[in-house]
Each structure stands twice: as C-alpha cells, then as structure tokens.
Amino acid sequence: MSMPTHVVVTISTTSLCDAKTLRAPWPFTGRTDELELVRRSVAAGRGGLVVTGPAGCGKTRLLMEAVRGTDWARAAGTPETRHLPFAAFAHLLPHDVTLHRALHLLSGVRLLLVDDAHLLDDASAALVHQLALHGRTRLLVAATDGAPAPGAVSRLWSGELLPRLTLEPLPREETAELLAAAEDTVLEPLTADRLHRLCRGDLRLLRELLTAVRDQGLLVPVQGTGRQAWRGGVPMTAAVRERTAHVLDRARPGERESLERLAFAEPLPLGLDAFDTRTLEGLEADGLVTVDEAGATRLAHPLHGPVLRAAAGRLRARRLARTWDQCAPALEAERTALAR
Incomplete structure (x- = not known):
C-alpha cells in the first residue's frame, strides 16, 4: 500500500471541557x-x-x-x-x-x-x-x-x-477577578487572597482547591455581606499532593523532621538546637526554606506548611506543636503580615 504524500489534520476548538471531569472551563480572564x-x-x-x-x-x-x-x-x-x-x-x-x-x-x-x-x-x-x-x-x-x-x-x-x-503568574487582582467570574459563590477578599497566596498563580491547583473547599463544606457565610469565607485547613486533594510530593517524600535523613518543625512553628531562629545546619543548607539549596537577614527560617512556599501539618498525624502533631508562649516570634510575624 502506498503511503500518502501529505497528512493534513484539521482540528476545531469546539470544546475546552476538562477531559477528566467534563467540567466547563473557567472564563478566560486577564492576559x-x-x-x-x-x-x-x-x-x-x-x-x-x-x-x-x-x-x-x-x-x-x-x-x-x-x-x-x-x-x-x-x-x-x-x-x-x-x-x-x-x-x-x-x-x-x-x-x-x-x-x-x-x-x-x-x-x-x-x-x-x-x-x-x-x-x-x-x-x-x-x-x-x-x-x-x-x-x-x-x-x-x-x-x-x-x-x-x-x-x-x-x-x-x-x-x-x-x-x-x-508568562508571569496571574497577579492577585486578576486572580480575584477570575474567582469572581468563575464561581456562583462570592468570596470575601481574605479568602480570595488566601487562595492566591497558596496557589501562587497555579490555576489548575486554584480550581481544584476551591472545588474541594466548597464540596467539603468549608465555605461559611459572612454575616450581612452575602459573601462566603474559607475557614479551616487545606483539603489534601490529588492536585495538592502532586504539587507537594517533593516535600512529603524527602529521602535524606532529618529533612522531613526539619520541614515539619517549621510547619508547626515558623519562623524559627537559625541556631535552634533542633536543626542540623547542613540539613537546612540542603533544604535552602532545593528552594524549600528561606532564611532572612535576621536568621529567621521559614518554609519557602505557603502551601507546604498546611500540607505538612495535615500529613503529620495526631500524635506527631502533638509532639511538634508548641504552646502559644513558645510561638511568640511566629505570632508577631503573622500579626505584622496581617496588619500590612
């Protein structure tokens, strides 16, 4: 049988539905x-x-x-x-x-x-x-x-x-516009900001995370506003696990323990006895932790802390968690960030 001299393929963009869920795509916003x-x-x-x-x-x-x-x-x-x-x-x-x-x-x-x-x-x-x-x-x-x-x-x-x-990640303002245009639920600004901060422009993760939050009943009405707020932990969806597998599956000794300690009480001082300096150096080189000029050590991605806490288990969480008076630096950093 002779082979045709040319192959001409014509495909029309008749549908952009998600092949796995058959969900209609979100409206194209920004860009x-x-x-x-x-x-x-x-x-x-x-x-x-x-x-x-x-x-x-x-x-x-x-x-x-x-x-x-x-x-x-x-x-x-x-x-x-x-x-x-x-x-x-x-x-x-x-x-x-x-x-x-x-x-x-x-x-x-x-x-x-x-x-x-x-x-x-x-x-x-x-x-x-x-x-x-x-x-x-x-x-x-x-x-x-x-x-x-x-x-x-x-x-x-x-x-x-x-x-x-x-392409740069979608900015916070355009992410908020996308959320407003895509969902029949009106989100309060702090919830939209939380979603943007956790997803950092990953729109696939944003959609799956919001869907899980809604389906698991984590959205609550904000009285007198007609808006919904997300209260509670981060759902451990397939997309969340996929994006954080490189954190949860650390193979080198001490790395997972160091990441978990930060997850429960970041920021922590660099000289803390619980940390091995070489372990932290390796985590910093891999882009998983950051150390500021004052020596405060934090997880590099805001999604990693909630995921590590969710995966720790009750007994491990009890061992790693600290009382409020032991978390003064972390609480002060959180207060400053919220005020800003």
Whole structure:
C-alpha cells in the first residue's frame, strides 16, 4: 500500500471541557495583552511563538484561546513516552517514520500547537525544531520554565528561531477577578487572597482547591455581606499532593523532621538546637526554606506548611506543636503580615 504524500489534520476548538471531569472551563480572564500578542503572531503568518512560564500558569489555555475559531493540529509531550520516538506525533504520523519523512508529511499542517514541549521525546523535539527551521508550519509551543527540556526545544528560543513570551503568574487582582467570574459563590477578599497566596498563580491547583473547599463544606457565610469565607485547613486533594510530593517524600535523613518543625512553628531562629545546619543548607539549596537577614527560617512556599501539618498525624502533631508562649516570634510575624 502506498503511503500518502501529505497528512493534513484539521482540528476545531469546539470544546475546552476538562477531559477528566467534563467540567466547563473557567472564563478566560486577564492576559489581554498576551492574548493579543499571540493572535497577532498567528495572523501575521510568521514562524510562530514559544510561550514559557511556571507550571499551571495558563500557557495552554492562552494558546487555545488564541487559536479559537481557526484550524490547527496539536501534539503534546508526556513523561511516560519520552523514550518513544515521535510519540508526541503518533496520532499524526505512520509507524516507523523517519525524521525526513515526518517533516514531509507534516508540511500540510499550517498551524501546530505543541503542548508540554519540555516533555517531548528527542525525535519529536527534533521534528519541531526542523519545522521551525523550514518555516512552512506556524508553531505555537508551550514549555514549563525551570523544567529540563530537550536541546532541540530550548534552541527554539535560545537560537532565536522563534520569539519567546514568558508568562508571569496571574497577579492577585486578576486572580480575584477570575474567582469572581468563575464561581456562583462570592468570596470575601481574605479568602480570595488566601487562595492566591497558596496557589501562587497555579490555576489548575486554584480550581481544584476551591472545588474541594466548597464540596467539603468549608465555605461559611459572612454575616450581612452575602459573601462566603474559607475557614479551616487545606483539603489534601490529588492536585495538592502532586504539587507537594517533593516535600512529603524527602529521602535524606532529618529533612522531613526539619520541614515539619517549621510547619508547626515558623519562623524559627537559625541556631535552634533542633536543626542540623547542613540539613537546612540542603533544604535552602532545593528552594524549600528561606532564611532572612535576621536568621529567621521559614518554609519557602505557603502551601507546604498546611500540607505538612495535615500529613503529620495526631500524635506527631502533638509532639511538634508548641504552646502559644513558645510561638511568640511566629505570632508577631503573622500579626505584622496581617496588619500590612
């Protein structure tokens, strides 16, 4: 059987529903300037654009909004298939295809969205690089900042083949606007601020956390305001566990104990006997703790404390927790932060 000379794939953005839950997506809020920039890049017929940013900051959603109403094809990298050649393009290419043949077959695709490009297998990464070099296919590429990426992917922007747009986490004000537009529940400002602080711009985590808070009955009415407030601990959802696995699964001796001590009484002085200096140095190097000029040691991410406390268990929590008079520095720091 002869192989077709070209593969033309047309996909329309008819639905953006979550494949796992069939939930309708939240409204697209914020990123107005970035959305216009991506749309101009597509409309101008240029080579394309690379969008990078932290995990969960909305890179994919931004690109899908930009191509809404147009014809496009999509490829995506996954951790499980990084060892399989052309795995990201398996739905577009025949089996045992060569790089040269793959490039030829995809020449009919005019707009290609490549999601999670940092997870591409080497062959798929090389194909994307060659498509950028040839310039016949417009590319919209999303990759996560700080994640190891194949050289062929990082050279898309470092070699100036494609311009790069770096997304910052969604600011607090725009997060509050998103929460107000997305939910039928009106949240009080402190609850919206708490969600933003815990999620730090990770919109997937934000949605799952708010859904869990609501479903578990942790939202209570604020009298006389018509608003809801979140009171209580952080629900240990699958997304929360996934985002904090690198904290809960510390392998080196003493690290989990040090993190838990901070979780129950941060900030703590650097010279505390309960801490091993080398252990703290390792945690600081991994970005899990911070030490200020006064020597006060804190957990680096506000989500880690609630998660460590929730996972400690009742007896361990009783051993690690301190009485109010032993937590004077932490209480004063909290008071100052709230006042500010």
